Amino acid sequence: MSKFFSEETSAEAVNSRMGDRANPRLKQVMSSLVVHLHAFIKDVQLTQSEWETAIDFLTQTGQVCSSERQEFILLSDTLGASMLVDAINNRRPSGATENTVLGPFHVKGAPEREMGAAISFDGKGESCLFEGRVTDVEGRGISGARIDVWSDNAEGFYDVQQPDIQPKWNNRGTFTTGADGSYSFIGIKPVSYPIPHDGPVGQMLRKLGRHPYRPAHMHFIVTAPDFQKLVTHTFVADDGYMTSDAVFGVKETLIAPYERLQDAATLWRSSFNFVLAPSS
Amino acid sequence: MSKFFSEETSAEAVNSRMGDRANPRLKQVMSSLVVHLHAFIKDVQLTQSEWETAIDFLTQTGQVCSSERQEFILLSDTLGASMLVDAINNRRPSGATENTVLGPFHVKGAPEREMGAAISFDGKGESCLFEGRVTDVEGRGISGARIDVWSDNAEGFYDVQQPDIQPKWNNRGTFTTGADGSYSFIGIKPVSYPIPHDGPVGQMLRKLGRHPYRPAHMHFIVTAPDFQKLVTHTFVADDGYMTSDAVFGVKETLIAPYERLQDAATLWRSSFNFVLAPSS
Numbered sequence: 001m002s003k004f005f006s007e008e009t010s011a012e013a014v015n016s017r018m019g020d021r022a023n024p025r026l027k028q029v030m031s032s033l034v035v036h037l038h039a040f041i042k043d044v045q046l047t048q049s050e051w052e053t054a055i056d057f058l059t060q061t062g063q064v065c066s067s068e069r070q071e072f073i074l075l076s077d078t079l080g081a082s083m084l085v086d087a088i089n090n091r092r093p094s095g096a097t098e099n100t101v102l103g104p105f106h107v108k109g110a111p112e113r114e115m116g117a118a119i120s121f122d123g124k125g126e127s128c129l130f131e132g133r134v135t136d137v138e139g140r141g142i143s144g145a146r147i148d149v150w151s152d153n154a155e156g157f158y159d160v161q162q163p164d165i166q167p168k169w170n171n172r173g174t175f176t177t178g179a180d181g182s183y184s185f186i187g188i189k190p191v192s193y194p195i196p197h198d199g200p201v202g203q204m205l206r207k208l209g210r211h212p213y214r215p216a217h218m219h220f221i222v223t224a225p226d227f228q229k230l231v232t233h234t235f236v237a238d239d240g241y242m243t244s245d246a247v248f249g250v251k252e253t254l255i256a257p258y259e260r261l262q263d264a265a266t267l268w269r270s271s272f273n274f275v276l277a278p279s280s
Numbered sequence: 281m282s283k284f285f286s287e288e289t290s291a292e293a294v295n296s297r298m299g300d301r302a303n304p305r306l307k308q309v310m311s312s313l314v315v316h317l318h319a320f321i322k323d324v325q326l327t328q329s330e331w332e333t334a335i336d337f338l339t340q341t342g343q344v345c346s347s348e349r350q351e352f353i354l355l356s357d358t359l360g361a362s363m364l365v366d367a368i369n370n371r372r373p374s375g376a377t378e379n380t381v382l383g384p385f386h387v388k389g390a391p392e393r394e395m396g397a398a399i400s401f402d403g404k405g406e407s408c409l410f411e412g413r414v415t416d417v418e419g420r421g422i423s424g425a426r427i428d429v430w431s432d433n434a435e436g437f438y439d440v441q442q443p444d445i446q447p448k449w450n451n452r453g454t455f456t457t458g459a460d461g462s463y464s465f466i467g468i469k470p471v472s473y474p475i476p477h478d479g480p481v482g483q484m485l486r487k488l489g490r491h492p493y494r495p496a497h498m499h500f501i502v503t504a505p506d507f508q509k510l511v512t513h514t515f516v517a518d519d520g521y522m523t524s525d526a527v528f529g530v531k532e533t534l535i536a537p538y539e540r541l542q543d544a545a546t547l548w549r550s551s552f553n554f555v556l557a558p559s560s
Contacts, residue, residue, distance in 0.1 A: 005360060005528040007367040013528060014360035019489015026487060029324045034359055036320040041364050043312045050309065051356070051365045058352045062342005072338045076331070079314055080285060080294035084321050085331045087287040207306060209299015248285040248293060 011038040060200045070104055074201045077101065077247035078210075092228070095137045096277035100232050100249045103219065105158040110148060110172040118186040119173040122166050125154030125188030128258065128268035134181045134222055135275050141181025142276060145224035148174045149185065151217070156193030189258060189268050190216040192241050205246065212246050215239035218256075220274065227276035234272045291318040340480045350384060354481045357381065357527035358490075372508070375417045376557035380512050380529045383499065385438040390428060390452040398466040399453040402446050405434030405468030408538065408548035414461045414502055415555055421461025422556060425504035428454045429465065431497070436473030469538060469548050470496040472521050485526065492526050495519035498536075500554065507556035514552045 005013040015031045040046075046054075061071045076082045082101050090099035113119065120127070134145040150172040152158050159170040175183055197205060197212035205212050217233035233249060234256035235242060242250055256272045285293040295311045320326075326334075341351045356362045362381050370379035393399065400407070414425040430452040432438050439450040455463055477485060477492035485492050497513035513529060514536035515522060522530055536552045 002532070003523040004530050004532050005363050005367075006531075007364065007371075010360050010364045010367070010528075017488075017490050017524065022487060022489040029326070029330065030488060032320055032323045036316040036323070037359060037361055038364055040312055040316040041361060041368065043316070044309045045368055046309070046365050048365060048369050051362070055350070055352050055356065058338070059342055059345045059350070062339055062345065062352075065339045065342065070335070070339070072335050072342075076335065079317060080290050081317055081321060082331070083285050084287065084290045084318055085326050085328060087285075087290070088321065088325055089328050091287075207302060208297075208310060209302040210297050243283040244297065248290075250284050252282070252284050 007042075011035045014038075057200055057204070064199045069196065069199075071196075071199050071201055073104060074195060074199075075204075077195070078201055078205060080248045083248045086231075090228075090231075092277045093137060095275055096228075097222075097230055097232060097273075097275045098251045098253050099230065100251060100254060101247060102221075102231050103247075103249075105152075105160060106148075106150060106219065106221070107160060107172065110150065110174050111169055113173040113175060113185065115175055115178070115182075116184050116186070117173065117175075119149065119169075119171055120153070120186070120188045121170050122153055125191075126268060127186060127266040128189045128270055129184060129186055129261075129264075129266045130218065130270050130272070131184035132182070132271050132273045134177050134183060134224065135273060136227070137275055137277065139275075141177070141179070142224045142227065143177060143179045143181060145177040145181065145222055145227075145274075145276070146174060147177070147183050147274075148221040148223075149187070150219045151187060151190040152193055154188055154191055156191050186266055187218065189270075190218050190236060192216045192239055195246050210246065211241075211244065213241045214245050214247060215241040215250060217249070218270070222274045222276065224276060226279055228279055230274060230276055232274075234270065236270075287322075291315045294318075337480055337484070344479045349476065349479075351476075351479050351481055353384060354475060354479075355484075357475070358481055358485060360528045363528045366511075370508075370511075372557045373417060375555055376508075377502075377510055377512060377553075377555045378531045378533050379510065380531060380534060381527060382501075382511050383527075383529075385432075385440060386428075386430060386499065386501070387440060387452065390430065390454050391449055393453040393455060393465065395455055395458070395462075396464050396466070397453065397455075399429065399449075399451055400433070400466070400468045401450050402433055405471075406548060407466060407546040408469045408550055409464060409466055409541075409544075409546045410498065410550050410552070411464035412462070412551050412553045414457050414463060414504065415553060416507070417555055417557065419555075421457070421459070422504045422507065423457060423459045423461060425457040425461065425463075425502055425507075425554075425556070426454060427457070427463050427554075428501040428503075429467070430499045431467060431470040432473055434468055434471055436471050466546055467498065469550075470498050470516060472496045472519055475526050490526065491521075491524065493521045494525050494527060495521040495530060497529070498550075502554045502556065504556060506559055508559055510554060510556055512554075514550065516550075 159166040194212040216236035474492040496516035
């Protein structure tokens with residue numbers, strides 16, 4: 001190879017510069033990144049003005065980030081990168097509940113509540129009983145599993161998006177299973193909502209002919225000693241955006257039934273069992 | 281293919297969402313980007329914490345950008361992407377002078393000067409006569425070619441980096457060739473300098489075991505009616521960073537001789553002919 005950069009050997013020219021004492025994993029990741037970045041540029045024969053557009057887009061994406069907004073995570077989500085990383089890092093044995101993306105609205109420290117308690121305090125939405133069991137892959141109930149749940153309200157906003165409007169910890173709570181592994185709580189039937197789409201990522205979606213909506217879902221983190229941490233949602237089965245989630249979070253096994261009740265304490269019931277894989 | 285995202289069909293799942301009426305070129309570019317981005321993530325089996333590091337890095341890179349600093353261009357430069365785009369968009373017939381990157385320090389509107397005039401006004405550095413001809417690929421002089429030149433000063437800074445220290449337009453000028461296509465002006469022998477390395481890109485270079493230096497070079501933009509615009513540098517032949525330019529800008533054909541003079545008006549002379557390719 002020539003000592004100098006050329007179109008033909010561009011990626012090798014860059015990667016041959018990395019120092020011998022650089023972290024081997026960093027070198028592996030960055031070398032692969034350079035190979036794929038250069039292959040992309042060559043595949044599409046990227047023009048100078050397209051490159052300028054890309055630089056502007058990335059710059060705007062970085063500049064719109066703040067303590068309340070993470071536009072690069074949104075970009076990763078909408079390009080399927082977040083779900084792919086999640087999939088690679090959470091392969092599970094058959095029968096164990098699948099992961100999906102955490103999303104930007106989880107808040108640590110939600111109040112611990114009694115089984116069966118309500119988590120929705122703004123008086124909005126259609127009430128729903130969430131119930132089921134936390135088990136191992138053999139179906140044995142797991143005692144002492146912690147369940148951290150959160151959802152949007154009936155207008156499609158999480159409490160942290162409306163700190164002046166919604167009660168603190170609205171539609172959030174943590175629960176601990178008893179001996180049989182069962183859980184239950186009363187929330188609302190979640191509704192679909194758009195991801196923030198007034199920034200560069202929203203503009204990208206519009207230009208690609210894509211909408212910004214996520215199908216309605218309830219978030220769960222389920223943890224128990226000796227089991228893999230489960231970060232997932234259950235999706236509302238009749239949602240119109242089920243096959244076009246803007247962030248690709250839907251897995252078929254995570255679609256939950258929502259049963260309309262008569263003469264009951266809640267309008268809906270959604271039953272779902274969480275099956276935890278053993279820690280490796 | 282399933283209607284839902286999976287590790288196996290991740291890129292197809294994303295690309296199948298693009299609307300029928302989106303711009304075809306945009307779809308082509310973004311589809312290729314998604315394919316290569318997902319292939320990269322799979323190749324290295326990117327971990328969740330590495331993904332978080334990447335999100336943080338991109339965010340910091342965007343946030344450090346300002347009207348005086350473009351860290352994403354620096355990132356593109358240091359990963360060889362800028363040079364690759366330049367190479368793809370400026371393929372030239374054999375014998376024509378090669379392009380290299382524009383760099384961030386060009387300023388439009390540099391003063392028009394007489395042939396042979398000086399461009400260096402801070403009294404620093406080793407004087408150098410730059411001379412040669414602008415010709416077509418058959419060696420015929422091009423009359424009326426405009427030459428826009430700029431370099432750093434003897435301390436490695438461009439005038440725009442030191443507006444309170446250097447005279448305005450220090451080491452800059454534009455010249456127009458006469459009938460035979462020849463040019464000459466008096467500047468200084470340029471010196472090597474580091475690209476800005478106090479930000480995320482500098483940190484990346486350190487972790488990769490790479491230095492931030494560019495070998496000494498004089499910038500040229502040469503234009504003439506009916507010829508392709510030439511954006512290039514000439515490199516100072518004896519520079520120690522010649523084979524390790526932080527932005528991969530060196531091409532062997534752009535290395536210029538610097539001849540030490542005795543009893544002459546300047547300490548050095550650098551002769552270089554610019555050969556323009558016809559516009560297509």
